[in-house]
Amino acid sequence: MAPDPDAALMVAFQGGDEAAFRTLFERHGRATMAFCNRFVRNGARAEELAQDVFLKLHGSADRYQPSARFTTFLYRIATNHCLNELRRGEYQARPEIDPESEEGAPLDPDALPGTSATPEEAARGNALARDVEAMLARLPESQRAAFVLARFEGLPYEEIAQVLGTTVPSVKSLVHRATVSAARALEPWSGEGAAS
């Protein structure tokens, strides 16, 4: 396995180097917020959750074993925290995002893929995002976590199994069932007759 520079930073932090922890947050804080937002669909809450995750990381650094990838450790804390947040219940009743609402408003153009997205492409991307978020909200929590880790974070099944504390065959099943649900929900976006 290639050396994990983040693992080295975590080891430095275990040794008392607060600057190393700062670097870890600067590297992974924003991505962690985006990850949390896949679960709660609320930017402000996602930021709070990301902060919670790094506070937990700060407080539980001694548990980290350098043999594990840092991001696996981080995803494990973040996934557990987000699933606990979902279990609080308030998100189950949360309505799908209203396109007219603030959250349904066009995203920051700087965040769109590439710099040449036309307004039509941006609008199409935002509509797709709303359908994906609605699809995610309907998934059982374990499928949702597996799908987010596989599709948006790009983790291999083995690493997802470590994050979720389960087996690779279980991950294979979770990812497959979630992906079949996604294929059904995203049919309008993926067929030959998809809007363009």
Added chain:
Amino acid sequence: MTNRDSHVADDLTALLDGALPGQRRAEVEAHLAGCAGCRAERDRIARALASLAALPAPAPPPPGFEQRFFARLAREAPRRRSLLDRLVDRPLRWLVPATAVAALLVAGISFRHADDRADLEMARHLDLLESYVEVASLDLVETPEDVDVVSHLDELKAGRP
């Protein structure tokens, strides 16, 4: 698909993800070569996965993201350590019998009412209860933040910087 068991639908996502072991991959591909239904399902899944590539990148956090976190860390991390320091600085030897009494009390309740779900739940969280008993007896639990710290005692260690 008249005989679903002979089809390979459950393996199609893993096939597309490159996550099937070699032998199983060969079996699935051999099946696909002769099964239009499974090929259609594979293509449907592949199109859905490809459509995700059109998603916009996540919106960035508002300005000040890092500053807000480090301000919160500065507020909360010392407090967590402070409670722990107060705990470990106290003479601890009398905590042993206190913990034992609490454990026996909870265990006794749980065994006498083993069919009571609430008691079983309490028994399952014996460690946490012991922590609460110990800390509460020291009069250190003053605020909701202290309760949160107690619930994360296992994540804290003495001597952390």
